[in-house]
Amino acid sequence: MAASAETTLDLVEAPIRVPQPPAELERTPLVANGRSFGWLSNRVASLIENKAPGWWWVLFSISLLGLGLLIFCMSYQISTGVGVWGDMRPAMWGWGIVNFVWWIGIGHAGTLISAILFLLRQRWRTAINRAAEAMTIFAVMCAGIYPLIHVGRVWYDWWLFPIPNANSIWPQFRSPLMWDVFAVSTYFTVSVLFWYMGLIPDLAVMRDRSKTKARQFLYGLFALGWTGSNRAWSNYEKAYLLLAGLSTPLVLSVHSTVSLDFSVSQVSGWHTTIFPPYFVAGAIFSGFGMVLTLVIPLRSIFKLQDIITIKHIETMCKVTLATGSMVGYAYMMEFFICWYSGDPNEAFHFSNRALGPYQWAWIPMILCNVLIPQLFWFKKLRRNLVLVFIVSILVNVGMWCERFVIIVVSLTREFLPSSWHYFRPTWVDIGTYAGTFGLFFTCFLLFIRFLPMIAVSEIKGVTPQADPHNPLGGAKVPQFVHEEH
Amino acid sequence: MNMNDSSTGTPLDLGKWRNVPKLLMGVGGALSLIGLFVNREQFAYSWLLSFMFFLSLCLGSLFLILMHHLFDASWTVPIRRFCEHIAALAFPWMAVLFLPIAILAPDIYTWMHVNPQFDHALRVKQPLFTWWMFDIVAIFCFLVWGVLAHRLRYWSLQQDKTGEARATHRMRRYSGPGIYLYALSLTIAAIMWVKALDYQWYSTIYGVYYFAGSVWLAIATAYIITMVLDRQGILTPVMHEHQYYYLGSLLFAFTVFYAYIAFAQYFIIWNGNMPDETFWYVLRERGTWWWISMVIIFGHFFVPFLGLLRIDVKNVFAYMTPLCIWAWAMHWVDLCFNIMPVLHPAGFAPSWQDVTCFAFMGGLLSWRFLAEFAKYPPYPIKDPRLSEAMGLYHPIPAQMSGAELDQTDEFPDAPPQFGGTNQ
Numbered sequence: 001m002a003a004s005a006e007t008t009l010d011l012v013e014a015p016i017r018v019p020q021p022p023a024e025l026e027r028t029p030l031v032a033n034g035r036s037f038g039w040l041s042n043r044v045a046s047l048i049e050n051k052a053p054g055w056w057w058v059l060f061s062i063s064l065l066g067l068g069l070l071i072f073c074m075s076y077q078i079s080t081g082v083g084v085w086g087d088m089r090p091a092m093w094g095w096g097i098v099n100f101v102w103w104i105g106i107g108h109a110g111t112l113i114s115a116i117l118f119l120l121r122q123r124w125r126t127a128i129n130r131a132a133e134a135m136t137i138f139a140v141m142c143a144g145i146y147p148l149i150h151v152g153r154v155w156y157d158w159w160l161f162p163i164p165n166a167n168s169i170w171p172q173f174r175s176p177l178m179w180d181v182f183a184v185s186t187y188f189t190v191s192v193l194f195w196y197m198g199l200i201p202d203l204a205v206m207r208d209r210s211k212t213k214a215r216q217f218l219y220g221l222f223a224l225g226w227t228g229s230n231r232a233w234s235n236y237e238k239a240y241l242l243l244a245g246l247s248t249p250l251v252l253s254v255h256s257t258v259s260l261d262f263s264v265s266q267v268s269g270w271h272t273t274i275f276p277p278y279f280v281a282g283a284i285f286s287g288f289g290m291v292l293t294l295v296i297p298l299r300s301i302f303k304l305q306d307i308i309t310i311k312h313i314e315t316m317c318k319v320t321l322a323t324g325s326m327v328g329y330a331y332m333m334e335f336f337i338c339w340y341s342g343d344p345n346e347a348f349h350f351s352n353r354a355l356g357p358y359q360w361a362w363i364p365m366i367l368c369n370v371l372i373p374q375l376f377w378f379k380k381l382r383r384n385l386v387l388v389f390i391v392s393i394l395v396n397v398g399m400w401c402e403r404f405v406i407i408v409v410s411l412t413r414e415f416l417p418s419s420w421h422y423f424r425p426t427w428v429d430i431g432t433y434a435g436t437f438g439l440f441f442t443c444f445l446l447f448i449r450f451l452p453m454i455a456v457s458e459i460k461g462v463t464p465q466a467d468p469h470n471p472l473g474g475a476k477v478p479q480f481v482h483e484e485h
Numbered sequence: 486m487n488m489n490d491s492s493t494g495t496p497l498d499l500g501k502w503r504n505v506p507k508l509l510m511g512v513g514g515a516l517s518l519i520g521l522f523v524n525r526e527q528f529a530y531s532w533l534l535s536f537m538f539f540l541s542l543c544l545g546s547l548f549l550i551l552m553h554h555l556f557d558a559s560w561t562v563p564i565r566r567f568c569e570h571i572a573a574l575a576f577p578w579m580a581v582l583f584l585p586i587a588i589l590a591p592d593i594y595t596w597m598h599v600n601p602q603f604d605h606a607l608r609v610k611q612p613l614f615t616w617w618m619f620d621i622v623a624i625f626c627f628l629v630w631g632v633l634a635h636r637l638r639y640w641s642l643q644q645d646k647t648g649e650a651r652a653t654h655r656m657r658r659y660s661g662p663g664i665y666l667y668a669l670s671l672t673i674a675a676i677m678w679v680k681a682l683d684y685q686w687y688s689t690i691y692g693v694y695y696f697a698g699s700v701w702l703a704i705a706t707a708y709i710i711t712m713v714l715d716r717q718g719i720l721t722p723v724m725h726e727h728q729y730y731y732l733g734s735l736l737f738a739f740t741v742f743y744a745y746i747a748f749a750q751y752f753i754i755w756n757g758n759m760p761d762e763t764f765w766y767v768l769r770e771r772g773t774w775w776w777i778s779m780v781i782i783f784g785h786f787f788v789p790f791l792g793l794l795r796i797d798v799k800n801v802f803a804y805m806t807p808l809c810i811w812a813w814a815m816h817w818v819d820l821c822f823n824i825m826p827v828l829h830p831a832g833f834a835p836s837w838q839d840v841t842c843f844a845f846m847g848g849l850l851s852w853r854f855l856a857e858f859a860k861y862p863p864y865p866i867k868d869p870r871l872s873e874a875m876g877l878y879h880p881i882p883a884q885m886s887g888a889e890l891d892q893t894d895e896f897p898d899a900p901p902q903f904g905g906t907n908q
Contacts, residue, residue: 017866018871018872018875018877019648019866019867019868019869019871019872020869020872021869021870021872022648022649022650022869024650025650025653025869027873119734249741252745256745256749260752260753260756263753263756263757264752264753264756264757265756265757266757266759271753271757271759272689272753273688273689273690273691273749273750273753273754274689274690274693274749275749275753276745276749276753277690277693277745277746277749325664325665329668330689333672333689333690333692334689336689337687337688337689339609340609340610340613340676340687341609341687341761342605342606342608342609342610343761377661
C-alpha cells in the first residue's frame, strides 16, 4: 500500500480523509507470517506431545540437584537453628530477607502481564503471559521459603495466622512482617487461580489431542469439563476480567507491603517515603528481566519466533527501560533528599553505600539497574537478542545488589558504631539461595514439559482471522474508496 | 459517533460564552490588583495557589502528550491537539504568571528571611536555597517545558501538512529524553515552589505526589474538553466511544495512584514518628485543616473511586461532567492543603483573593487556549494512528500460511480475494 494513500470514509457525518500510515509506521502483526489457528495449536502442543529433548533432561537433572541442595540446607538449618546463617548482631536480617525480596520482586511480572496489561488492552501480552505467570508462581514459592524457615522453629509457623488457640497467642498486626504474610499468601493464591483459570481452555485442547488414556484422564480432569461452548467462553471472559481487576491492586500491594518492612522503621536508608512505588517499579523491572532471561532461549529452542516475535522482545525491553528509569529516579531522590534533609545519619549512610566497604554491591546496582538498561533506547540494541539476554541477567544481578545494599549496608552500619561489622554469608546461606534456583527451574522445566507454555486460545484471539472486523475473520470488505496520490 | 449515552443531547452552542474568559481576566485581574494592595501576603499565597493549580494542568497535559508518543498510542490522537495547546501555555504564559511569585517570593518563602548560618536545615540546602538559584531553577523549568511543549506542537503541526513519518519520529525523539527532563523539572518545581514553604520538611515522594495530582486534573479536563468539542461537532468525525471510556479509566487509575502516593507519604511519616517529618502533618491537623484532610480523603479518593468503578458510567456525560468538575475542586483543595497552612496555621481560611487570582489566571489561559485552538486543525489530521483511534478497521493484507493454506473453512464469509466465498 502506498504511504500516501488515503481513505475517504462516508460512514461518518461529515466525510473526512483518513490517512493510511506510512509504510514504516505500519503496525507489526502480533503473530508473524500470518500463522493459522491449526499451526498455532500444533506448534504449542507439540512441545508437550513430542519426546522430551536431551537438553531438557540435562537441565532437569541439574535442577533436581539444586532442589536437593535446598532440601539439605533447609533440613540442616531447621535441625540446627538459624544460627547457621550469617546473620549476626546488628545485621539480624541478612541473605534470608535479601533473597526473599529478590524472589518476590521477580514474581511480579507474571501477574502484571496477565492482569494489568490485560486491563490496559495490551494484546502483545498473550505471547508471554502463560510462561510469565508460571514464573511468578515459582518465584513466589522460592520467596515464601525464607519467611517460613527464618523463624527457626518452623513447627510454629501456624502462629502467623490469627487462629484462636489455648495460649491466646495472637499475631502482632502492627508489624509489617505480618502484613507480608497476608499480602504474599493472597498474591500467591490469586496468581495460582488466575494462571489455572487461563489454562483451562488449553488443557481442554490437550485433552482432546491426547493419544494416551493417562493423558486424556489427567488433562480432562484439570480441564474441568470444558466444552468451548458459547456460555463457557462468556463465563470465562467475565471471570478473567474480574480476576484481572482483583489481581491488579495485589501486584501493587505486595511489594508496597514489602517496602514497608523497611520504611516504617527509623533505620538510615530505610525510612524514606518513596519506598512503596520505588519497590513496585523495581519488582516489575526484575520480573521483566527474568521473563526475558527465560523467553529468549525458549523461543529459539522451541522455534517460537512467529509467536514470541522480535516485537515482543522489544516491547519487554521498553518496559524494562521504563521501570529501570523509575528505579533510577528513586535512587536520585534518595540521594537528593539525603542532602536536602541535612540528617547526618542519612548523609553518612548514603556516602557509605557509595564509598564504604560494600561499594562492590553499590556499583553494579547503579550500573545494572540504571545505566545499562538505557541501552534499550536504541532499536538496534533491542533487537540484538544476545545483548538483551545479557542485559536481562544483569538486571537481576543489579536488583539482587540493590536489596543487599538496602538491607545489609544499613544494618551493619547502624547507629551504634561499636556494633559495626562486615557481613559474610555462610555456606548455608549460599547453599539455600543456590537451592532456590533448583526449585525454580525444576518447577519451570516441568511446566514447559507438561503444560502449554503459550496461551493458545489467547494467542489465537490476536490473529487477524479471529478479528470479526478483518476480512480474514469473515468481515465483508468495507466500502472504502482508496485514492492513490 | 456510535455512542448512545454520550451522543444524546442537542449540539452545544457556546457562542454566548465567548467573552467569559476576557471578563474573568478583566474582573479577576482588577480585583487581584486591589488585593495586592489590601493584603499583599494573602495575594502572594492566593496567587501561588492558583499558579500551581494551572501549572498542574499544563504539566499533566504535557505528560499525556509525552506518553502518547512514547507508547505509540492510537486512542489519544483526537485529544492530542488540545493537550498540545494546554501544554504550550507553560511558556510564555505560565512563565509570565510566575513573575509575581518571583517578585513576591520573600512574602511567601520564609527561608528567604533566615540567615543560613543560624539554621541547620537551611544551611545544608546551600546553594540551592538562595535567591539566584531560585531564579535559575525557574528558568530551567520553564525552558524545559517551553522547549518540549512547543517542539512537540510544532512537529505535530508539521505532521498535519505532510503526514510524513519524519514528524512522528521527531516527536518520539523529543519525548525520549523529554520524559527525563520532565520528571526532573516537575520534581524540582514541586520542591522549590511548594515543599519549600516548609523548608525544614522533606519527603522523597513529593515530586510524584504533585505529578499524580497534576495528571489527574489534566485527564478530568481532557474529558470535559473532549465532550464539549464532540458535542459541538468539532471532534465528532474522529471520535469513538473508547476515547471516553479510556479517559474515564485513566481518571480512575490516577485516582487510585494519587491515593496510593498520598497514603504512602502519610503512613511512612506517621509510622516513623520523627519530629522533623511529622510537624508538617501536625500543622495540617490543627483547627479546620483536619476537616480539609477529611475532605481530601473522601473527596479526592473515595468519591471518584466509587463513582468510577462501574464500567458503563465512563461514557455517560451527565455523570462524568460533575465528576470531572469535582476533580478540579478536589485538586484545588489538595493544593490548598499543601500551601495555605503556612499562612493560616490556625485553620482553613478561604479568601476572596483565592477566587480573583483563580479567575484571572483561568480567564487569561482560557483566552489564549481558545485563540490557539482556533488557529490550527482541531485534531492531528494526518496522524498515522488516526484510523485506529476512530475504531476503523485498517486493512493490512496478510497471507495465511501453515497447514491450512488451502482451506477456507476458517473464514467462510470472507471475500474471495481473502480466500473466502462471500460475494
